[in-house]
Amino acid sequence: MKGLALTMNGLEDIAANEIKSILKTNTKKLTGIVLFDFKKETDLCKLAYNLRSVTKIIYLYKIFNFSTKKDLIKKISEINFSKFIKNSFVVKCNRLGNHNFNSNEIEREVGEVILEKYKTKVDLKNATTIIYLDINDTNCVIGIDFSGNLLNKRFYKVKNYRNSLNACLAFSLLKIAGWKTKETLLNVNCGTGEVLIEAALYACKIPQGFNRKEEFPFLRLLNLNSNFFNQFDNEINKKIKLKIIGIDGLFYNVRNSIINAKIATVDDKIKFENYNIEWLDTKFKENSIDKIIAQFVISKRDKDVEKNYREFFNQSKNILKKKCLIILVINKTDFIKEIAEKYNFRLFKELQAFIGEAKYNILVFKKSI
Numbered sequence: 272m273k274g275l276a277l278t279m280n281g282l283e284d285i286a287a288n289e290i291k292s293i294l295k296t297n298t299k300k301l302t303g304i305v306l307f308d309f310k311k312e313t314d315l316c317k318l319a320y321n322l323r324s325v326t327k328i329i330y331l332y333k334i335f336n337f338s339t340k341k342d343l344i345k346k347i348s349e350i351n352f353s354k355f356i357k358n359s360f361v362v363k364c365n366r367l368g369n370h371n372f373n374s375n376e377i378e379r380e381v382g383e384v385i386l387e388k389y390k391t392k393v394d395l396k397n398a399t400t401i402i403y404l405d406i407n408d409t410n411c412v413i414g415i416d417f418s419g420n421l422l423n424k425r426f427y428k429v430k431n432y433r434n435s436l437n438a439c440l441a442f443s444l445l446k447i448a449g450w451k452t453k454e455t456l457l458n459v460n461c462g463t464g465e466v467l468i469e470a471a472l473y474a475c476k477i478p479q480g481f482n483r484k485e486e487f488p489f490l491r492l493l494n495l496n497s498n499f500f501n502q503f504d505n506e507i508n509k510k511i512k513l514k515i516i517g518i519d520g521l522f523y524n525v526r527n528s529i530i531n532a533k534i535a536t537v538d539d540k541i542k543f544e545n546y547n548i549e550w551l552d553t554k555f556k557e558n559s560i561d562k563i564i565a566q567f568v569i570s571k572r573d574k575d576v577e578k579n580y581r582e583f584f585n586q587s588k589n590i591l592k593k594k595c596l597i598i599l600v601i602n603k604t605d606f607i608k609e610i611a612e613k614y615n616f617r618l619f620k621e622l623q624a625f626i627g628e629a630k631y632n633i634l635v636f637k638k639s640i
Contacts, residue, residue, distance in 0.1 A: 274315055275334075275414060276305045277327040277405065278439065281624035285324045285443040293317055303625075304412070306331070313499070316489045319418040320480040320503060323442040323469065326423045329403055329414035330355070336409050340372045340380075343406075347413060348384045352402065355415050355492065359394035360385060361401055363416065367627075368408035377404060399491045419488045426482040427535035430463050430527035434568045436600070437626055441465035444564050445473065447622070447635060448598045452513065454561035457590075459548060459583070461517030464528030464541070466564050470515050471537035476506045513540045518554075520547040548579065551586035560590045564598045577606050584614035588638065597636040604632050615639040 278286040283300040290298055290307050294314055299306040305325075309315060312330070319328040332350050337343040362382045364374040382393055385402065401416035423439040444466055450456055452474040458466045472479070480487065484500055519525050525545040532538040546554070565583065587597055597616065601607065608618055620635035 272309055272312075273331040274307050274309045274318070275327075275329040275331040275412060276307070276318065276322070276325040277329070278303060278305060278325045279437070279443070279624045279626055281622055282324060282440070282443045285446050286322070288446070289322050289324050290318060293321060312489075312493060313495075315417040316487070316493070316495065316499065317503075319422070319487060319489060320484075320500065321478050322422065323473065323479045324439050324446070326418075326421050326439065327403070327405075327416065328418040328422075329405075329412070329416060331412070331414040333414075334410070334412050337411055338409065340370070340377070343377070343411060344380055344384065346411075347381055347404075348388070350413065352385065352400075352415075353389065355400045356385070356389045356391055357492070358399040359392045359397075360389075361393060361395055361398035362404070363401055364404040364406065366406040368406070370406075374406075377406070397491070398488070401488050415492070417487070417489045417492070419486050420483070422479060425465075425468075425479075425535075427468060427531050428463070428465070429534055430530050432463060432524065432527070434566070435463045436465040436566065438465055438469060440600070440624060440626070440631060442469040442473065443624070444598050444600065444633070445470055447620075447633065448562045448564060448596055450562050452511065455514040455559065456516070457555070457560045457563045458515070458517040459551075459563060459565035460567060461519045461528055461543065462524055462566055464517060464531045464543070466566075467515050467517045467528070467541045467543075468532050468535045468537060471513060471532070471540040472535060474511055474513055475509055475537065475540070477537075478503050481507075509536075511540075515540065516542045516544065518544050518546055518548075518551075520545070548583050548586055552589045555590040557589055558592045561592055561595050562598070563587055563591060563596070565600070567599060567601045576603075577610065580607050580610045581614075584611055584616055588614050588616070591638050594638055597638075599632075599634045599636070601632050601634065602630070604634065607634065611636050 280303040287298040362378045364377045366374045403416035405412040425438040616636040619637040622633040624631045
């Protein structure tokens with residue numbers, strides 16, 4: 272059987288490795304998609320409950336190209352959904368690209384085909400079966416949604432601001448950094464705390480879906496009860512000691528980070544502080560930090576971009592251990608590579624991740640000396 276995970280464009284490797292860590296299976300990476308083999312339907316439930324770098328887990332029926340709306344509906348009508356059509360169903364469609372139809376039209380027309388073919392009922396709120404379509408230009412993915420609500424919508428994110436990080440991206444940064452739970456992690460410009468909260472939840476082995484158990488449609492689809500989750504919840508370790516620190520020059524960001532961390536029940540694992548970058552070498556000992564993850568969002572009004580970069584790398588070279596890493600998430604890369612070199616940081620890796628049309632540049636620097 273084939274499964275499909277939707278993830279951020281550019282971070283397919285992270286999602287594939289997460290899937291392998293749970294299922295020990297073969298994977299194939301496409302743009303924003305990871306295909307994988309699985310043996311039991313409960314394997315999909317395991318992934319939906321635990322994975323931190325994906326947005327959807329789908330029982331895959333088909334991936335195909337279409338030319339028109341009529342062609343799309345025809346090809347869907349030829350699929351045999353009888354295995355999963357039970358008490359009730361709903362059709363959900365996510366669409367990107369230019370089409371002469373919208374998502375609501377497709378949901379309605381596919382729903383009419385299913386209704387006529389299987390004589391079941393539609394339930395828009397608590398359907399037993401969610402038939403999911405992901406349409407991107409002339410490509411369509413169709414299958415059964417095992418995850419329900421988008422997995423990147425974390426329960427703890429009650430406080431946001433315009434530059435808050437997507438939780439899947441925040442977790443992926445930890446994986447790109449190769450952060451280990453015994454290492455000291457510093458998050459500069461921590462925003463609303465996503466990187467550090469994801470680090471703490473991961474270290475404590477708290478499943479991504481721990482606080483949203485009742486939302487998962489696979490409970491209705493496979494007639495599972497809450498005992499299914501015990502095998503994972505029994506691994507939770509809230510006693511682990513972590514050295515993870517977040518700083519931000521804006522007080523309301525620090526306040527909001529603390530609120531989010533409390534809701535995530537990991538506020539005792541994270542130290543948040545309100546001060547600017549130039550104070551770093553007075554707050555940390557020389558060679559005391561293993562990994563730094565920093566978020567820089569540059570607007571047209573920022574006049575001190577180069578100055579801020581110089582200060583950041585100057586401070587980092589003192590507190591970062593030898594040959595350790597800095598991960599930067601940044602919207603504009605002007606000047607930064609040249610400035611990093613002046614402070615003996617070598618560009619080790621460069622990635623780009625996309626959420627819709629929003630692009631994130633991920634720069635990995637290694638300390639040279």
